[in-house]
Amino acid sequence: MLSDPWFFAVAIPAVILFGLSKAGLGAALAIPTVPLIALSVPPLQAAAIMLPIIIAMDATAILTFRREFDRRTLIYTLPAGLFGVGIGWMTAAYVTDAHVRLIIGVIAISFAMKYWLGGREVKEPKPHNAWKARFWATVAGFTSFVSHSGGVPFQMYTLPLRFEPRMLVATSVMFFSTINLSKLVPYIALGQITQQTLLASLVLSPLAPLTVLFGVRILNIIPKEPFYRLTYACVLIVGAKMLWDGIAALV
Numbered sequence: 503m504l505s506d507p508w509f510f511a512v513a514i515p516a517v518i519l520f521g522l523s524k525a526g527l528g529a530a531l532a533i534p535t536v537p538l539i540a541l542s543v544p545p546l547q548a549a550a551i552m553l554p555i556i557i558a559m560d561a562t563a564i565l566t567f568r569r570e571f572d573r574r575t576l577i578y579t580l581p582a583g584l585f586g587v588g589i590g591w592m593t594a595a596y597v598t599d600a601h602v603r604l605i606i607g608v609i610a611i612s613f614a615m616k617y618w619l620g621g622r623e624v625k626e627p628k629p630h631n632a633w634k635a636r637f638w639a640t641v642a643g644f645t646s647f648v649s650h651s652g653g654v655p656f657q658m659y660t661l662p663l664r665f666e667p668r669m670l671v672a673t674s675v676m677f678f679s680t681i682n683l684s685k686l687v688p689y690i691a692l693g694q695i696t697q698q699t700l701l702a703s704l705v706l707s708p709l710a711p712l713t714v715l716f717g718v719r720i721l722n723i724i725p726k727e728p729f730y731r732l733t734y735a736c737v738l739i740v741g742a743k744m745l746w747d748g749i750a751a752l753v
Contacts, residue, residue, distance in 0.1 A: 508542050511542075522713055539552065550696070553689060554704075555709075562711040571669065575673050586644035586647070600748045609654070614734050626664070627665075630663070634659055635659050667730075
């Protein structure tokens with residue numbers, strides 16, 4: 503793997519894109535990550551390579567946003583998110599990535615189209631709702647475990663809260679840093695993380711903090727309303743890509 507130039511040709515852009523996404527510049531940037539690396543290695547191996555790198559990105563993002571997250575959101579969502587990871591672990595042998603992508607794709611497209619066609623001008627934040635938070639966090643934990651696609655379900659709850667961009671990103675960072683760390687044990691237990699994938703992760707890991715910090719600098723200059731328009735557009739793109747991939751895999 504590490505002796506193959508093609509692996510680095512696809513893996514380096516993939517890590518850069520995910521780092522920019524981790525900094526809050528749109529979940530759509532993370533879509534090509536695993537598929538790109540999967541051009542040179544099997545898809546499950548690509549996901550295993552990315553997990554330690556994502557955790558390294560989480561560490562950088564935590565240092566950057568550690569004082570700006572919304573505690574109430576995390577109180578509602580973290581236990582449910584960890585429960586979702588547990589469901590993903592228990593059902594790993596039965597649930598296919600295609601079904602998850604199909605379901606999330608339909609939900610994401612509906613969510614984004616409601617904003618663009620019906621309520622884009624409504625700027626009043628929605629109040630917290632504990633049961634909605636727990637539901638979407640459970641879905642986020644589950645889909646994050648199965649296909650690294652937990653960002654969209656988590657945004658289903660957090661985007662209508664209308665936080666300031668840095669608070670929105672900080673809350674997402676704190677949630678997913680815990681979720682990603684919790685995935686290590688089941689990934690190892692299922693045999694997805696090996697000595698070979700860890701070595702590849704280690705070689706690529708220096709890119710993790712650099713891409714996140716660069717993305718944070720961009721985030722700091724984007725005004726709130728363009729940021730939300732960009733984020734909802736990314737949700738729509740993510741949903742369309744997931745729906746396409748899910749249908750293609752099933753057909």
